[in-house]
Amino acid sequence: MKHNLEVCFSPALYDLYHRPEAVVVVIDVLRATSAICTAFMNGAKHIIPVGDLEEARAWKAKGHLVAAERDGIVLDFADFGNSPFNFTPERVQQHDIVYSTTNGTKAIHKAASAYAVAIGSYLNLSALSFWLQEQHRDVIILCAAWKDKFSLEDALFAGALSKKLLDSGLFTTICDSVHASLDLWKSAQPNVYRYILKAAQKQRLAKNGLDDVIEFCHTPDQTSIVPVLKGDRLVGETVGKISYI
Secondary structure, eight states: OOOOEEEEEEEGGGGOOOOTTTTTEEOOTOOOOOOHHHHHTTOSSEEEEEHHHHHHHHHHHHHHHHEETTTTTTTOOSBBSSSSGOOOOHHTTTTTEEEESHHHHHHHHHTSSSEEEEEEEEEGHHHHHHHHHTTOEEEEOOOOOTTTBOOHHHHHHHHHHHHHHHHHHHHEEOOHHHHHHHHHHHTTTOOOOHTTOHHHHHHHHHHHHHHHHHHHHHHHOOHHHHHHTTTTTEEEOSOOOOOOO
């Protein structure tokens, strides 16, 4: 039996898609989920996503390492923000990191009551695809978006992941959002990096001198780790078999 695949373009729409038996993939390409994948790639032990800044401050007061930003700007109490380049091995190896961002951690909390929540980015695209195939469950790809508004970069990644899952022969869809994201992915070929330069989030990052991560965040298959939500924290699950693009 084939499993159902859907794409939700915004957390504001998630209640229309939620099914407790489904696996949800949260994606925030620029930059939260790319940073999370980078952290695990560089040896982080756990990542604790928090949506509320007061909760993040409380973790910091207890001596925890905190990565926190709003609108791309590092908060004054945080150790660093959410650029993937902040999550170096020297900083994160064997550490638990408390993490709060404008959009990504909100989406993670929104999906927390699903059967499972996984974190997706180009960095773990093939590993994530294989991991999802192994779950034998329906999949909802949840775009973190920008303050609940549609984001081009997340929808484009949803197309990349949807293509892999549908090409596996294990999934089927009648979801218009899946077809729209697939069309975006097809339109972006053969130069995804050039295509994404039109995205509003690219412009927001550039305004604050933070757009140095664009190419890195769109480079596929840099890690075989899939971060998965277990209780209040993300843990890294390593996928042994990877089918590259």
